[in-house]
Amino acid sequence: RKEVEQDPGPFNVPEGATVAFNCTYSNSASQSFFWYRQDCRKEPKLLMSVYSSGNEDGRFTAQLNRASQYISLLIRDSKLSDSATYLCVRGDSARQLTFGSGTQLTVLP
Amino acid sequence: NAGVTQTPKFQVLKTGQSMTLQCAQDMNHEYMSWYRQDPGMGLRLIHYSVGAGITDQGEVPNGYNVSRSTTEDFPLRLLSAAPSQTSVYFCASSYSGAYTDTQYFGPGTRLTVL
Numbered sequence: 001r002k003e004v005e006q007d008p009g010p011f012n013v014p015e016g017a018t019v020a021f022n023c024t025y026s027n028s029a030s031q032s033f034f035w036y037r038q039d040c041r042k043e044p045k046l047l048m049s050v051y052s053s054g055n056e057d058g059r060f061t062a063q064l065n066r067a068s069q070y071i072s073l074l075i076r077d078s079k080l081s082d083s084a085t086y087l088c089v090r091g092d093s094a095r096q097l098t099f100g101s102g103t104q105l106t107v108l109p
Numbered sequence: 110n111a112g113v114t115q116t117p118k119f120q121v122l123k124t125g126q127s128m129t130l131q132c133a134q135d136m137n138h139e140y141m142s143w144y145r146q147d148p149g150m151g152l153r154l155i156h157y158s159v160g161a162g163i164t165d166q167g168e169v170p171n172g173y174n175v176s177r178s179t180t181e182d183f184p185l186r187l188l189s190a191a192p193s194q195t196s197v198y199f200c201a202s203s204y205s206g207a208y209t210d211t212q213y214f215g216p217g218t219r220l221t222v223l
Contacts, residue, residue, distance in 0.1 A: 008149070032208045043199055043214035044152070087151065091208030095140065095159060096167065099151040 006100035023088030036087040115215035122190040130185040132200030140206030141183040145196040
């Protein structure tokens, strides 16, 4: 089993829709979690960190459920510019990041 | 600041050739790392460094060497290229490598081994 698993999609949603991605992880000792965004043929960029209490940044909400070992990302009022691949990432105390394979989102006009 | 830079952007090698992928950062970051990204597999850690003179192996180190003689530079050497090393290579850096740090990625090097 992969350490970090994501539904690869693709998710095709109309503009203005709400879309949610889930990510599961297998290492209960995992320390921290992030969502990175990767545009086609570009480098990954940090979208947001994920905190146990849940956190929000504009239209984006991230949540962490340690008991069930999953992370979620909710995007409200989707924009065309949200089209990208979203990477779920786990960080550990050994200073290593483990990436999920990514979920592809296409927002349609 | 240029951030993290990588050269070359594209490279085609023949099996058995060697080459060095360059990575540099101008943010005075202690932590630098190399990843490869293959379709459907996400990014996988090759090697990383927590400071000048210190390097360690990641998940997929075989066939690659690194060194860190300065804080700014972290080159990745392919010793004898194989078709299995065809991939997109990303270099990244962060302030200290702590699991709370933001990783900054370079634009990537697309490598094809024939």
